[in-house]
Amino acid sequence: MKIALLGYGKMGKTIEKIAIERGHTIVIKTNDEEGYDITEADVAIDFSVPNAAFFNIIKCFKHGVPVISGTTGWLDNFKKAKALCEEENGAFIYASNFSLGVNIFFELNKQLAKMMSKIESYKVSLEEIHHTQKLDAPSGTAISLAESIISEHDSYTDWSLLSQKENTIPISAKRLDDVSGTHAVSYTSNTDTITIEHEAHSREGFALGAVIAAEWLQDKTGVYTMKDVLNIG
Ligand SMILES: NC(=O)C1=CN([C@@H]2O[C@H](COP(=O)(O)OP(=O)(O)OC[C@H]3O[C@@H](n4cnc5c(N)ncnc54)[C@H](O)[C@@H]3O)[C@@H](O)[C@H]2O)C=CC1
Ligand SMILES: O=C(O)C1=N[C@H](C(=O)O)C[C@H](O)C1
Numbered sequence: 001m002k003i004a005l006l007g008y009g010k011m012g013k014t015i016e017k018i019a020i021e022r023g024h025t026i027v028i029k030t031n032d033e034e035g036y037d038i039t040e041a042d043v044a045i046d047f048s049v050p051n052a053a054f055f056n057i058i059k060c061f062k063h064g065v066p067v068i069s070g071t072t073g074w075l076d077n078f079k080k081a082k083a084l085c086e087e088e089n090g091a092f093i094y095a096s097n098f099s100l101g102v103n104i105f106f107e108l109n110k111q112l113a114k115m116m117s118k119i120e121s122y123k124v125s126l127e128e129i130h131h132t133q134k135l136d137a138p139s140g141t142a143i144s145l146a147e148s149i150i151s152e153h154d155s156y157t158d159w160s161l162l163s164q165k166e167n168t169i170p171i172s173a174k175r176l177d178d179v180s181g182t183h184a185v186s187y188t189s190n191t192d193t194i195t196i197e198h199e200a201h202s203r204e205g206f207a208l209g210a211v212i213a214a215e216w217l218q219d220k221t222g223v224y225t226m227k228d229v230l231n232i233g
Contacts, residue, residue: 001019001024001025001042001043001214001215001218002024002025002027002040002041002042002043003015003019003024003025003026003027003028003041003042003043003044003045003214004026004027004028004029004030004036004038004040004041004043004044004045004065005026005028005029005030005044005045005047006028006030006044006045006046006047006048006052006056007030007031007046007047007048007049007052007056007071008029008030008031009031009047009048010133010203011047011070011203011206011207011210012029012045012047014202014203014204014206014207015045015047015207015210015211016029017207018204018207018208018211019211019214022211022215024211027040027041028040028041028044031048033052033055033056038059038060038063038065039063039064039065041065042065042066042218043065043066043067043068043214043217043218044056044060044065044066044067044068045067045068045069045070045210045211045214046060046067046068046069046070046071047069047070047071047210048071049071049073049135050071050072050073050074050135050136051074052071053069053071053074054074054077054080054081056069057069057081057092058081058084060090060092061084061085061087061088061090061092062088064088064089064090066090066091066092066214066217066218066220067090067091067092067093068092068093068094068098068210068213068214068217069092069093069094070094070095070096070097070098070206070210072096072136072139072140072141072143073135073136073140075140075143078094081094082223085222085223086222086223089221090221091217091218091220091221091222091224092217092222092223092224093213093217093223093224093225093226093228093229094225095209095213095225095226096139096140096141096143096144097140097141097144097181097206097209097226098205098206098207098208098209098210098213098226099200099205099206099208099209100205100208100209100230101198101200101205102141102183102198102200102205103209103226103227103230103232104232105183105196105198106144106145106148106233107232107233108196109145109148109149109185109196110148110152110233112185112187112194112196113148113149113152113153114152114153116153116187117152117153117154117155120155121189121190122187122188122189122194123187123188123189124149124153124156124169124185124186124187125169125170125171125172125185125186125188126138126142126145126146126159126169126170126171126172126183126184126185126186127171127172127174127182127183127184127186128141128142128171128172128173128174128181128182128183128184129173129174129175129176129179129181129182130173130174130175130176130179130180130181130182131175131176131177131178131179131180132175132176132177134175137161137173137175138159138161138171138173139173139181139183141181141183142171142173142183143159145183145185146159146169146171147159149169149185150169155167156168156169159171161173180200180201180202180203181199181200181206182197182198182199182200183197183198184196184197184198185197209226209229212229213226213229216228216229217229
């Protein structure tokens, strides 16, 4: 498979290594909006920056190139991207987190929220920790976790960074050197705390998931999620 890497930073470089190990060829690697012919690629993988992702993605739709995006912090335009994908008969997967471990963690989070919805004595909170170069906060993964709790738990209607408000899930975002990505969901009562946590040991899990998603998407049209790719949940 000929792959275009839209964004050749920390993730782009990790994806390149894994894609080559799996027998693919990188035909484009760019940190720019222009200066390449996207039709050279069978599939594009966008891990760029929040203000570039939407442009990169719709360019792929316009040229009939299936696209995977893991860029976070651009979701105000997500609905528009989905609609454009359908209009152009494109192929698209966005995931706030491509690792198998986090996608299993997403399912655990959903089940736990469903169970805790019936128990009023526990209050939920989220914590995410990432490296200091991260541009967005809270992380895309923390937002996915919070939205899933909101859809399963009757007491929560919103999330916010460090909120104290009733019905709002507080998210704490910490930035420390060299942390690939840690997410914890805690339920606290007067007597105890239940915590589930996922800790990424490196970027390789995210990169492998993105390459597997690209392999899965290459002959399809439509908008999909990692749940479709991994067949879990
Ligand atoms: N969904 C997931 O599983 C994961 C998502 N991410 C997200 O992926 C994104 C990238 O992460 P990193 O590689 O760690 O960041 P990074 O900062 O190392 O790399 C981003 C690259 O995008 C480049 N760039 C800037 N403008 C561009 C444009 N117009 N077109 C293409 N590239 C452009 C930058 O020059 C930089 O090299 C972030 O939004 C991050 O949150 C990161 C890890 C996993
Ligand atoms: O920026 C990162 O590094 C990561 N970003 C994603 C997010 O915002 O959730 C996924 C992962 O946690 C690493």
